[in-house]
Amino acid sequence: MLIGYARVSTDGQDTAVQVTALQAAGCERIFREKASGGRWDRPELHRLLDQLRKNDVLVVWKLDRLSRSLRDVLTIMEQLEQTAVGFRSLTEAIDTTTSAGRLMMQMVGAFAEFERAMLRERTKAGLDAARDEGRIGGRRPKLSPQQQAEIRKMVSSGDKTAADAARLFNVHPATICRLLARET
Numbered sequence: 001m002l003i004g005y006a007r008v009s010t011d012g013q014d015t016a017v018q019v020t021a022l023q024a025a026g027c028e029r030i031f032r033e034k035a036s037g038g039r040w041d042r043p044e045l046h047r048l049l050d051q052l053r054k055n056d057v058l059v060v061w062k063l064d065r066l067s068r069s070l071r072d073v074l075t076i077m078e079q080l081e082q083t084a085v086g087f088r089s090l091t092e093a094i095d096t097t098t099s100a101g102r103l104m105m106q107m108v109g110a111f112a113e114f115e116r117a118m119l120r121e122r123t124k125a126g127l128d129a130a131r132d133e134g135r136i137g138g139r140r141p142k143l144s145p146q147q148q149a150e151i152r153k154m155v156s157s158g159d160k161t162a163a164d165a166a167r168l169f170n171v172h173p174a175t176i177c178r179l180l181a182r183e184t
Contacts, residue, residue: 001056002088004030005048007065018061021090027059040072049079057086057097070112077105142171148179155180 004022006015015032022030033044045066052058058080060066066089067073077096080087086097087105095101127137143151147169154160155176162180166173 001029001053002027002059003048003052003056004059005033005045005066006030006061007033007035007042007045009036010034018065021061022059025059025088025090036068040069049076052080052083052085054084055086057088059088059090061089062091063089063094070108070115074109074112077109142175143169143179151176151179152183 002025004019004025004027006018006022008015008018011034013034015034019030019032031044031048033042035042035044048058063073066076077087080096086095088095088097088101094104096105130137141148151165151169154165155162160168162176163173166176169176
């Protein structure tokens with residue numbers, strides 16, 4: 001059975017062009033959805049995936065209608081493969097019911113994995129370079145070194161409690177507790 005999926009992102013858009021193309025391709029059922037392709041929580045897509053059976057074929061007008069996230073596309077493709085369901089994209093001429101189509105999807109997956117590995121390497125290199133230059137990641141301290149010293153002095157001398165110091169410097173009491181805990 002050919003089952004179609006049509007998606008648009010906003011209320012101002014319409015699935016009519018996609019539905020017409022899916023009907024022309026022979027889809028017996030078509031699931032329509034108005035939701036962002038970058039989100040995973042799309043009820044119609046999940047309903048469709050739950051209803052697919054062995055030897056069914058999921059048909060989309062264009063690959064990005066399935067998802068804008070390559071990771072999500074690959075997750076869906078893996079799920080389809082495990083349930084022996086084919087996939088067809090009308091615009092990109094991808095059809096996993098053929099050996100050439102399966103090869104194409106494997107190549108897309110390989111390129112995605114390569115891209116993730118390259119991104120991970122570039123990120124690590126950038127963090128290492130920043131560390132070598134003396135920069136550290138994370139949030140900037142809420143209190144300057146002078147303020148920290150003043151708080152330590154006030155609390156240790158007993159002039160102020162940690163809660164009083166927090167109110168005085170307009171920070172959460174937990175910030176003061178962490179500051180004092182680092183001291184010991």
